[in-house]
Amino acid sequence: MFIVDTDVHNYWSSAEVLLPYLEPYWRDFLVRGEKPGPRGSFPHGHRPWLHPEGFSRHDIRPETEDDNYLIMKEKHLDLYDIDVAILTADEPLEASTLANYHYANALVKAYNDYMIDWWLPKDSRFKGSIIISPTDPHGAAAEIRRLGGHKDIVQVLASHGSQRPYGDPFYHPIYEACAEVGLPFAIHFGGQGGVNHNAIASGPTTYYWETHALLAQPAMTHVVSMISNGVFEKYPDLYFVVIECGVSWVPSLMWRLDANFKALRKETPWLKMLPSEYCRRNIRFSTQPLEQPQNVRHLWETLEHMDGQNTLLFASDYPHWDFDAPTNLHIPPAWRDKVMGLNALEVYKRIEAPAAAARVA
C-alpha cells in the first residue's frame, strides 16, 4: 500500500543547529539571549501547561543529531514501509508565539534552510514544509516565495495557535503567496503561548491532557474563518490542511454552519456555495489523533458524514506520545488506499503520482 505520512516530526538535539543559518545579529540573540529552557533551547513564548512525560515516545531517544534520522528510519520509515514522509518540524512552529516578528522570521527562515540542507537530502522519502511565522503575513509571504519553488517542498505550515482566526484578511498575503507557488496552507496543533494567548476560547487550560482533548477548538475557529471570509472564493484551488486537530467534530460543525448560512448568508454575499461544500472542496484533515469511541462504528459513521474516504489524510505524528501506527489505524477497510496515501496526491501535487500508482497496482 502506498503510504504518505503527513505528519512526521523532525527535530534537533539543540536549536543551535540553526546558528549557521542566522544573520550575526540574530545569532547573538540565540546564543546569548534569554530562552525558556537550557542552553540550546528554542526561543518562544511558552505554553502555560507542559506534558508531564515529554512529548516524545519513550522508545525514541536520540543522543546525537544523526540519531534523529537513523532512529526515524529504523523505527518508522522502514518499519512501516512509508513511501512519503512530510516533515512538519517541531519547535519552529512555536516561532509564532514571539512578539518580535523580526526574530520569528529570522528563526523560521533559518529552520527552513537547515531543513532543506540537512533533512531533505537524507532520504528520498522526505518532503518538506515551509514553516512560517504568521505574525507577519508579508514576511511569511516573502518566505513562501523564496522557497516555494523547491521541488521537495510540498506545503506551507503554521501553528494553529494564532493571534486571529486564519480567515482574517490580515493573513491573506500568505494565501496569495501559496496560490502563486502552488502549495497548500497547513496548520498544526501548537503555538498556543506568547502572543497567541487566546488560542483556547475561555482562557488557558491547566493540564496537558485537558488541552490536548481541546485541540479541535482553535481548528474549528480557523476552518469557519477561512470559509466565511471567502478565502476559497479568492483562491479556489488552495488546499487548507488541518493537522493534528481531531476530525469527528467536522460533520457537526458543518451541519451548524450550513444551517446558519441559510438564514444569514446576507452577511457574506461573496460565498457562492454552502460552507460544507467549501470544506469538502478545499479542506483536508489529518487522521491523527483520531477519536477513539468505545464502539468504532460510531466513529466510522461520523466520518462518513464528512466524506472521510476523500477528505482524510493519514498522519502518524511520529515520534510523539500519541503516535498512530499505519498498521493500526481505525478507519473503514475500504477507505485505506485513499486515506493512507492516494488522497494526499490530490493535495500535495509535487509527490510523484506514477510511483504511487505503480505501488497500488
Add this chain to the structure above:
Amino acid sequence: MTFACKAAEVAVGKPRIVTIGRIRVGIFQLEDGYAALLNICPHRAGQLCEGPVSGTTRQTDKAEFVYERAGELIRCAWHGWEFDIRSGKCLVDEKLRARTFPVHVDGDDIYLEMRR
C-alpha cells in the same frame, strides 16, 4: 374560491394572516398584485408569514453589499430562511417550496383558490 379578507386589510410590506378552515394563510400585497402563502415554513414548520418582508443581498465577488429584490421575499419568522413570495421557492434550498395559493381580487374582496 374562498373569501380570504378585504383588500384594505393588506398593505405592501404588511401581510395579513387569515384562518381559512383549519389552515392559516398569509396574504401579501406586492407592487403589482397579491400573493398568498401557507403560514407554515417547509423548513421547520415555523410561522413563515409572520417574518419580515424583505429583500436580500446580491451574491458578489468581494466585500460589497448590494441589496436587491426589496419587498419580494419573506424571511421566515423562526429561522430566517428566505422565500420568494410569488413562487414560494426557498432561496437557499431548491428542494423546499412554501405552498402558494392563487389569489383573485373581486372589488374590495380577496379570494383564494384553496384546491389545485
